[in-house]
Amino acid sequence: MRIQPMGDTALLAELSTRLDTAINTRAIALATALKKRRDVRQAIAGYASVTVQFDPDQATHESLASAIKRLAAKRPPMDEPGRLHRIPVSYDGPDVEDVGERLQLSREKIIEIHTRPIYRVFLVGFVPGWAYLGPLPEELALPRREVPRTQVPAGSVAIAGRQSGIYPLPTPGGWHLIGRTNVKLFLPDSDPPCLFRAGDRVKFFSAAQ
Amino acid sequence: MTSTLRVEEPGLLTTIQDLGRPNAIASGVQPGGAMDRFAHSAANLLVGNDVGLATLECTLRAPGLVAEQACLIAITGGDFDPRVNGDSVPEWASLSLSPGDRLTFGTRRLGARIYIAIAGGFEAERWLGSLSTNLMAGRGGLHGRPVRADDTLTVATKQAPFAVAVRSMPAGLRPDYGDHTLRAIAGPHLKLLHPDSRSLLFQATYTVSRDSDRMGYRLDGPKLAISGDNILSFGLVAGAVQVPSSGQPIVLMADHQTAGGYPVVATVISASLPIAAQLLPGDELRLTAITPQEAQKMRRALAAALETLQGAGS
Numbered sequence: 001m002r003i004q005p006m007g008d009t010a011l012l013a014e015l016s017t018r019l020d021t022a023i024n025t026r027a028i029a030l031a032t033a034l035k036k037r038r039d040v041r042q043a044i045a046g047y048a049s050v051t052v053q054f055d056p057d058q059a060t061h062e063s064l065a066s067a068i069k070r071l072a073a074k075r076p077p078m079d080e081p082g083r084l085h086r087i088p089v090s091y092d093g094p095d096v097e098d099v100g101e102r103l104q105l106s107r108e109k110i111i112e113i114h115t116r117p118i119y120r121v122f123l124v125g126f127v128p129g130w131a132y133l134g135p136l137p138e139e140l141a142l143p144r145r146e147v148p149r150t151q152v153p154a155g156s157v158a159i160a161g162r163q164s165g166i167y168p169l170p171t172p173g174g175w176h177l178i179g180r181t182n183v184k185l186f187l188p189d190s191d192p193p194c195l196f197r198a199g200d201r202v203k204f205f206s207a208a209q
Numbered sequence: 210m211t212s213t214l215r216v217e218e219p220g221l222l223t224t225i226q227d228l229g230r231p232n233a234i235a236s237g238v239q240p241g242g243a244m245d246r247f248a249h250s251a252a253n254l255l256v257g258n259d260v261g262l263a264t265l266e267c268t269l270r271a272p273g274l275v276a277e278q279a280c281l282i283a284i285t286g287g288d289f290d291p292r293v294n295g296d297s298v299p300e301w302a303s304l305s306l307s308p309g310d311r312l313t314f315g316t317r318r319l320g321a322r323i324y325i326a327i328a329g330g331f332e333a334e335r336w337l338g339s340l341s342t343n344l345m346a347g348r349g350g351l352h353g354r355p356v357r358a359d360d361t362l363t364v365a366t367k368q369a370p371f372a373v374a375v376r377s378m379p380a381g382l383r384p385d386y387g388d389h390t391l392r393a394i395a396g397p398h399l400k401l402l403h404p405d406s407r408s409l410l411f412q413a414t415y416t417v418s419r420d421s422d423r424m425g426y427r428l429d430g431p432k433l434a435i436s437g438d439n440i441l442s443f444g445l446v447a448g449a450v451q452v453p454s455s456g457q458p459i460v461l462m463a464d465h466q467t468a469g470g471y472p473v474v475a476t477v478i479s480a481s482l483p484i485a486a487q488l489l490p491g492d493e494l495r496l497t498a499i500t501p502q503e504a505q506k507m508r509r510a511l512a513a514a515l516e517t518l519q520g521a522g523s
Contacts, residue, residue: 004397007476008504010446012397019441042231044444046468051444053231056479056508061501123442125237125468128346132442132468168237169345188346191337194236 001072003065009041009056013068016048019135019162023048024122026076028198033071039064045198047122047132082121082200085183087166088207089115089157093177095145099159102142110178111206113137119164121200129168129186129194133202136162148174155180157204164204168194181207211367212280212327216360217311218273225331225350226266226324229463230339234444239464241341241349244423244486245322247384247511248286252326254518255283255303255376262330262365263340265356267323269489271314272356274325276306280364281328285378287320287386287487302377320386320487329364345464382514384483389492391460391481392499392507396450398472403434406456410474411498415458419490423464426488432456435472442470448477448485450496460485480507 002014013030016023027045034043034050039058044051054064091111100107119133126132136159144160149172152158156167158175167173168185185195196202216223226249229242243249243266250260265272271289284291284300291298292313298304300323306312314323333340333350342350351360399407415430433456445451449461451471460477462485475496477485488494499507 002397005394005476005501006397006446006473007394007448008478008480008501008508010476012443012473014397014443017441042234044234044467046443047441049441049443051446053446056505060505123468124235125442125444126466128236128238130237186346188336188348192236193233193238193337193346198235 003068005061010053011061012049012051014049019047021120030071045123084201087181087183087202087204089179089181089204090207091179093179095176096178099176099178113139115204119202121196121198123198124194124196127169127171131196133164134162136164142176144174148172157181212278212364214274214362215277216272216356216358217275219357220267220272221270222268223272223356224266224342225263225333225340227263227340228261229341230337233337234467237467241343242463244463245286245483247483248324250515251378252283252285252324256281256326256328258326258330263333265325269321271323274312276308276310278308280306282306283326284323286323288318289323290315290318303375321489327364329366332363332365376518386484386487389494390497391477391485391494393475393477393496394501394504396473396475399474401435401437401472402474406433411496414493414495417488417490417492421490423462425459425461425465428458440470440472442468444468448482449473450475478504480511
C-alpha cells in the first residue's frame with residue numbers, strides 16, 4: 001500500500017493499481033472504518049484507494065498513515081452483495097453503430113454482451129450521481145472518444161475501457177453512448193441524493209424486450 | 210423585525226456560500242462553499258457570527274444593496290472599493306448600516322472575490338447539510354441560483370444590530386493576496402512527471418486561463434510531460450493539481466469534481482487556497498514546493514489570525 005500526502009490536510013492511500021472487486025471491497029471497508037475516527041473529517045473510497053481528509057489539529061500524515069496500516073492489516077470483510085438495481089435501456093445511443101463497426105459486432109450482439117454481467121458500483125463520484133460500473137466484458141472494451149462531446153444528455157448509457165456508466169446530468173463526456181434509460185440517478189431532493197452507492201450491483205436489460 | 214437587504218444590482222456572479230457540504234462527496238456532489246475560506250470566516254467573525262454562517266460571495270463585480278433595516282455587516286476578500294451612500298468605507302471591518310443606506314462598489318483594485326457577512330447570517334436553503342449554492346444541481350443558497358436584481362436577502366437569526374462592537378482585522382494578519390506564489394506539497398503521482406517537468410512545475414510562471422471557474426483553474430504555461438495518465442479514479446480534494454495527457458495543469462477549486470483519474474502531481478496547501486481564490490484569468494502564479502510541516506505552520510498562523518477576532522470586543 002502506498003500512502004502519500006494530498007495537501008496538508010489529506011492523504012491518498014492506494015491499495016492497488018488493479019481494477020478488482022475484492023480490492024474495491026477493502027477500500028470501501030477501510031473508508032467506512034476511517035470515517036468513525038474523530039480525527040478524520042471525510043474518507044472516500046476510490047476504485048482501489050481511499051482519500052482521507054483529516055483534522056490537522058488532531059492528526060498528522062504520519063499518525064494517520066499508521067492508523068490506516070493498522071486498519072488495513074485486519075482481516076478483509078466479507079464481500080456482502082450490495083443492493084441490486086435493474087436498469088431498462090433503449091440501445092439506440094448515437095454511438096451504437098460506430099461501436100459496432102469498430103468492434104465488428106451487431107447491435108443485437110452489443111446488447112447481449114452489455115446486458116450479460118451484473119456490474120458492481122465501484123465508486124460514485126466525478127459529478128453528482130455518476131457511478132463507475134464494471135467490469136465491462138472485454139469484447140466491448142474501447143478507448144474513450146478522441147474528441148469528448150461538450151454535452152451528453154442525462155440518462156445516456158455509456159461505455160469506455162472496462163467500464164460502463166450512466167450520465168446523471170447533462171455534462172461534457174468522452175464515453176461511447178450506446179443507449180439511454182429513463183431511470184433517474186441523481187435525486188437532489190433525497191439524502192443521499194443518488195440512486196447508486198458504492199458496492200451496489202447493477203443489471204441492465206433491453207427495454208425493447 | 211428581521212433585517213433585510215434589497216438587491217439593486219446583482220453583480221457578475223453573487224452567490225450564497227458557507228463552508229460547503231463535505232458529507233455529500235460520497236454521492237458525487239461537489240463540496241462547494243466559499244472559494245476564499247479565510248475571507249469568508251473573517252467576515253463572519255467581524256460581525257460576531259460563527260464561521261459557518263452563510264455569506265455572499267461576489268465575483269469580479271460586486272452587487273449594489275440597500276439596507277431596509279439597521280444591520281451590521283463586514284466586507285472582506287479582495288479590494289472592491291466599497292462605498293456607503295457614495296462614501297468610501299473600510300473592508301475587513303464591521304460596518305453599521307442604517308435603514309436606507311446604499312452599499313455600492315467602485316473600481317476593483319485587488320483580487321477576484323469579496324465576501325459580505327451580516328450579523329445573524331444570511332437566510333438560505335439548506336441542501337445536504339450546507340447553505341452553499343450549487344449551480345450545477347440548482348440547490349442550496351437562494352433557490353440554487355445566483356442573486357438577481359430585486360431579490361431580498363434576509364437575516365437568518367434576528368440580532369440586536371449593535372450587540373457587537375466595531376472590529377477590524379489589520380492587514381498584517383490577512384493572507385498576502387498580492388503575492389501570487391502558491392505553496393504546494395508534492396502530490397501522490399509526482400513521479401509520473403518526466404524529471405525535467407518535475408522541476409519545471411515548481412519553477413515556471415503559469416497564467417490562470419480564461420477556462421477557469423469555481424470548479425478549477427486551467428493553467429497556461431509550459432506543458433508538462435506525463436506518463437500513465439489513466440489511474441483508477443480516486444477521491445479528489447481542493448488544491449489538487451491534476452495533469453492530464455495534454456500537459457496543461459488544472460488546479461481544483463471549491464466546486465471541484467469529487468473523483469477523477471488524472472495524476473495529482475502537487476496539492477496547493479490550505480493556507481494558499483485563499484490566495485488562489487483571489488486570482489482571476491490572466492493573473493500569473495508560481496507553485497513553490499513546501500513540506501507538510503511548513504504548511505502546518507502557515508495554516509496555524511491563519512487560524513491564529515482568525516482567533517484574534519473571536520470574542521474580541523464582546
